[in-house]
Amino acid sequence: MLEIKALPFPFPLDPRSVALIVIDMQRDFTEPGGFGETLGNDVSRVSVIIPAVKRLLEAFRNAGLPVIHTQECHKPDLSDLPDAKRNRGNPTLRIGDHGPMGRILIAGEPGTAILPELAPIEGELVIEKPGKGAFYATRLGDILQERGIRQLVFAGVTTEVCVQTTMREANDRGYDCLLVEEATASYFPEFKQAALEMIRAQGGIVGWTAHLTDVLEGINA
Ligand code: C5J
Numbered sequence: 380m381l382e383i384k385a386l387p388f389p390f391p392l393d394p395r396s397v398a399l400i401v402i403d404m405q406r407d408f409t410e411p412g413g414f415g416e417t418l419g420n421d422v423s424r425v426s427v428i429i430p431a432v433k434r435l436l437e438a439f440r441n442a443g444l445p446v447i448h449t450q451e452c453h454k455p456d457l458s459d460l461p462d463a464k465r466n467r468g469n470p471t472l473r474i475g476d477h478g479p480m481g482r483i484l485i486a487g488e489p490g491t492a493i494l495p496e497l498a499p500i501e502g503e504l505v506i507e508k509p510g511k512g513a514f515y516a517t518r519l520g521d522i523l524q525e526r527g528i529r530q531l532v533f534a535g536v537t538t539e540v541c542v543q544t545t546m547r548e549a550n551d552r553g554y555d556c557l558l559v560e561e562a563t564a565s566y567f568p569e570f571k572q573a574a575l576e577m578i579r580a581q582g583g584i585v586g587w588t589a590h591l592t593d594v595l596e597g598i599n600a
Contacts, residue, residue, distance in 0.1 A: 381600050390587045392597050396528055398528045398531055400447045401447070402535030402541050403537075404534075405452075405493055406492055407484055408422070408425060409425050409426040413480055414470075417478070419471075422566075428564045431591050435562050447504045448493055451541060452484050453475065453485055530557070531549055532557045534558075535562070537570075539570040546585055546586055556578075558586060560590055575588050
């Protein structure tokens with residue numbers, strides 16, 4: 380068993396059962412004109428992590444370890460979009476409306492796509508999810524079981540919403556979860572910091588956090 384330097388204590392890495400899960404690195408969350416901006420957010424606060432996520436992706440690919448990507452999106456007929464999600468708040472454009480990058484958060488639209496620099500390569504799994512958590516209404520749990528994956532290294536956006544929700548879902552299902560600090564971001568830096576602290580508090584109640592350099596070192600060991 381290898382170890383990655385992490386908080387609240389070293390993460391016991393098992394290369395036979397670990398996967399990287401990159402949450403929602405989509406144009407809709409990171410580029411002007413997308414869902415994130417319609418909610419009034421400054422998307423430059425999250426696009427800064429793109430180089431760190433790329434380094435992590437490349438490290439997993441070079442080590443021959445599995446990579447999973449998620450995409451928050453809905454069917455074009457909106458049948459998987461609850462009214463509560465569509466109507467909440469006061470965005471300039473709602474999910475399903477036509478924006479500068481196509482229909483907001485709809486599968487197959489340009490804005491919904493994963494950023495080209497982080498795009499999945501052949502053999503990598505892409506989970507389309509209608510919720511904030513990647514286990515809700517998807518086959519993720521079955522697929523992880525089929526592939527013998529028991530440990531998940533997390534990257535992506537936003538830390539306190541889809542990343543943390545998916546980590547909590549995974550933690551409840553018995554997965555060891557490690558969040559890479561430099562490879563996750565929030566539109567609210569204080570929420571990112573709070574989420575990191577919540578995750579690793581109380582002896583790692585949701586999981587571990589680690590710095591990118593320590594994860595890269597652990598994976599290459
Ligand atoms: C949000 C996400 N924030 N991927 N989605 O609506 O975190």
